Amino acid sequence: MPARRNGPRGLGAISGVAGHVEGLPAWVSQSRDMDEEEWTMPIATLRGVTLDCADPRALARFYQEMTGMELGYNADGFVALTGGSGCDLGFQRVDGYRVPRWPGQVVPQQFHLDLRVEDLDAAENLALGLGAVRPDHQPGGDRWRVLLDPAGHPFCLVTG
Template sequence: MMPIATLRGVTLDCADPRALARFYQELTGMQLGYDADGLVALIDGSCCDLGFQQVDGYQAPRWPGQDVPQQVHLDLRVEDLDVAEKLALGFGAVRPDRQPGGDRWRVLLDPAGHPFCLVVG
């Protein structure tokens, strides 16, 4: 079956798109591709952009609880969990107490509260 669409990108809601884009730019090395009208997009040539859009009254997810659901969850491949976690925390991520991945992955929260995982391999 021929696909009728391909993934173009993922966009995260947030209160401050520029600040969240800077965080992910530091984390991933992606480059600024677009910045206007409350929308910022990062690109890296993979044909899957990472976007951030301003939402009035944005409420951060409350992971692991579901009072405000996680909304989106990104998995980011890394070579060394400890090194990547230390750098991500330095960029502004937060490490929640609940860590269900053991040595396989680490759950962190971005500055807007979205959970994401650092995954080996």
Template sequence: MPIATLGAVVLECPDPVALARFYAAVIGGTVTSDEDSRWVDLTGAPGTPLAFQAAPGFVPPQWPRPDSSMQFHLDLTVEDLDAAEREVLALGARPLDTEDRKRSFRVYADPAGHPFCLCAC
């Protein structure tokens, strides 16, 4: 029997509301925040819940860098890689590794710099 269940994946960032809105536009859900917006939840989206926490002095991960780990990334499954790419770029994502168009995934950074992959289903 497991000791615990995964409650949420929490991303630290400089602007939790803005990053929650980015992911709400990508995966759906509703953005809810505490009184001072230092903690924001994305609820109602399918899958594991995401939350966003204000982190003063936040330094985004560097990808790829042999001297710096990205710590984690999100894999987001999509039906059409090209269409999904256009949409996430329009929302403020930036490409990190998208040159190999034959692969089943492409790597981007969200507006706060966290890496994520769009993966073909």
């Protein structure tokens, strides 16, 4: 069993994954809660998240306006924003990019970003003005809003 399996909120804390998941190593897909004594120190910190898209510069501009992050790197096919948190947000060109279909899974979202905001209505209006789209399906009620960025990735505006 790899040493990095566990951490303060590591893979060992995942429950609800029953049995083996096809394509994952057995140690990842086992459902088992870990005791605190089994936790080890983390060996990594999150450095960045990169979104696939057809136009990295356009998508970076959208998120730059939404978050206030600054341009950290700009090359053909890849753009990164940085905001001082130590976690960059990158955008990479993918030929044949397919827009996620949310909430359906024909083309799965794979993950989404949660952006903390003070005022849901004001943040939604800004995002829509920058090119986001508000899908009909809104499971968060007054607690959060789901929007689609200009490349079709779902993201949430959340308070608190």
